[in-house]
Amino acid sequence: MINSVKMYVGWVDLEMFVEGRGTLFFFMIFFFAVYYAIAMLAKQGRKWDLRRLPQLDAIVEGIGRAVELGRPVHFSAGVAQGGPGDPDRLHAYPMLRYIARECAQRDCRLITTVGRSEVYAVLDQIVKEAAITAGKPEWYRAEDVRYLGDDQFVYVGGVMGLLQREKVATNLLFGYWRGALINALEAGRLSGCLQIGGIGRFSGELGIMALGCDYWLVLEELIAASAFLSEDPEQIGTIAAQDYIKYVIIAISIIGALVFTAGIESLYKILIW
Numbered sequence: 001m002i003n004s005v006k007m008y009v010g011w012v013d014l015e016m017f018v019e020g021r022g023t024l025f026f027f028m029i030f031f032f033a034v035y036y037a038i039a040m041l042a043k044q045g046r047k048w049d050l051r052r053l054p055q056l057d058a059i060v061e062g063i064g065r066a067v068e069l070g071r072p073v074h075f076s077a078g079v080a081q082g083g084p085g086d087p088d089r090l091h092a093y094p095m096l097r098y099i100a101r102e103c104a105q106r107d108c109r110l111i112t113t114v115g116r117s118e119v120y121a122v123l124d125q126i127v128k129e130a131a132i133t134a135g136k137p138e139w140y141r142a143e144d145v146r147y148l149g150d151d152q153f154v155y156v157g158g159v160m161g162l163l164q165r166e167k168v169a170t171n172l173l174f175g176y177w178r179g180a181l182i183n184a185l186e187a188g189r190l191s192g193c194l195q196i197g198g199i200g201r202f203s204g205e206l207g208i209m210a211l212g213c214d215y216w217l218v219l220e221e222l223i224a225a226s227a228f229l230s231e232d233p234e235q236i237g238t239i240a241a242q243d244y245i246k247y248v249i250i251a252i253s254i255i256g257a258l259v260f261t262a263g264i265e266s267l268y269k270i271l272i273w
Contacts, residue, residue, distance in 0.1 A: 027252075031245050038241040053225050055196065056098075058215040062170035062194045063102050071169035072109035074193075075099055076159060076184070077123060078175025079115040079152040089119060091222050092175040093126060095198070099172060100130030104139040111166060114147040115155040156180035160187035173197040173213075174222070177205045185212030198222040 066073045077092040096112065103110040112127055114120045124145045131140035148158030160183060163171060171188035173181070177199060185208065188195045197209045198217035209216050217225050 030248075034244055035238065035241045038238065038244075053217065053221060055198075055215045055217050055221070056225060059099060059172065059196055060102060062172070062196060063099070063106060063108050065194055066169035067106050067108045069169045071167050072111050073099070073103055073170045073172065074159070074163060074166070074168045075110060075112045075172045076115070076174070077112075077119065078173070078177050079155055079180060089175050091198070091225075093122070095172075095174050095225070096123060096126050097130050100127045101134045104131045104134035104136045107136075107139065109141075110144060111162065111168070112145045113155070113159055113162065114145065115152070116150060117147060120145070120147050152178050152180045153183075156183050159184050163187045163191045163193065167191065168193055171195045173209075174217075175199075177209070179205070181205050182208050182212065185209075188212075198225070 063073055075096055077089055077096065100110055100112075102108075110127065112123055114123055124142070127145055128137075128140050131137050146158075146162075148155045148162075162168070163184075164187065168188070168191060171184075171191075171193040173184060173195070174197065177197075185195060185197075189212065195213045196215045196217075197213040199206055199209055199219070199222065206218055209218065
């Protein structure tokens with residue numbers, strides 16, 4: 001039978017906590033408080049500086065390479081998964097906005113392929129707004145935002161053909177991906193593309209992305225990059241809050257290791273309460 005902690009602190013009845021989980025509960029409350037405080041500071045105008053990731057510079061280099069070769073850039077927000085508000089796609093939107101603006105400024109053709117019908121209008125609007133922001137609304141071409149199909153293999157089959165027909169110079173793959181990712185990357189390699197990708201969740205495709213791309217953004221890197229490019233204070237503040245929490249976790253781990261090594265039972269019991 002699971003033992004519970006039988007203690008009373010003020011108005012909190014600690015008998016409801018499973019033994020060994022009380023400390024985790026209060027750390028969870030502390031972490032939520034940190035996130036809330038950072039969000040409030042962001043709304044009040046507080047700003048945090050994020051380090052610019054080298055992969056973003058590689059994207060600019062890839063666009064410049066496409067301009068020099070007179071060939072287009074291809075962008076994909078991933079295969080069918082969820083709708084326009086899917087977390088993996090939300091990280092891809094700022095990337096597309098940044099890439100489309102850079103392409104428009106350099107008069108580089110950008111072909112955006114869509115693997116989910118509900119997302120087409122969102123991606124099309126992002127590309128159109130990026131052209132206007134860059135001061136070149138005539139750069140936008142509706143035919144260069146293409147829906148290829150919801151099924152992942154149908155979609156990737158269309159991407160493979162496009163990379164070869166259009167002689168794409170730079171292949172940019174972000175968002176949610178499944179097993180067909182390896183086909184898209186191999187087609188890009190055969191076409192001589194510079195390949196840059198990013199996945200925001202832990203999955204088996206991370207290894208494929210690392211092996212097939214020249215540069216890649218994985219997990220927190222993609223989240224941090226999308227927050228950096230969005231220039232949204234609340235998103236940037238969230239990344240800063242994660243860093244503060246990591247410092248706390250590292251400090252607790254070091255203290256716990258020292259306490260356990262020293263055999264100080266009273267402090268050790270507090271940490272595992």
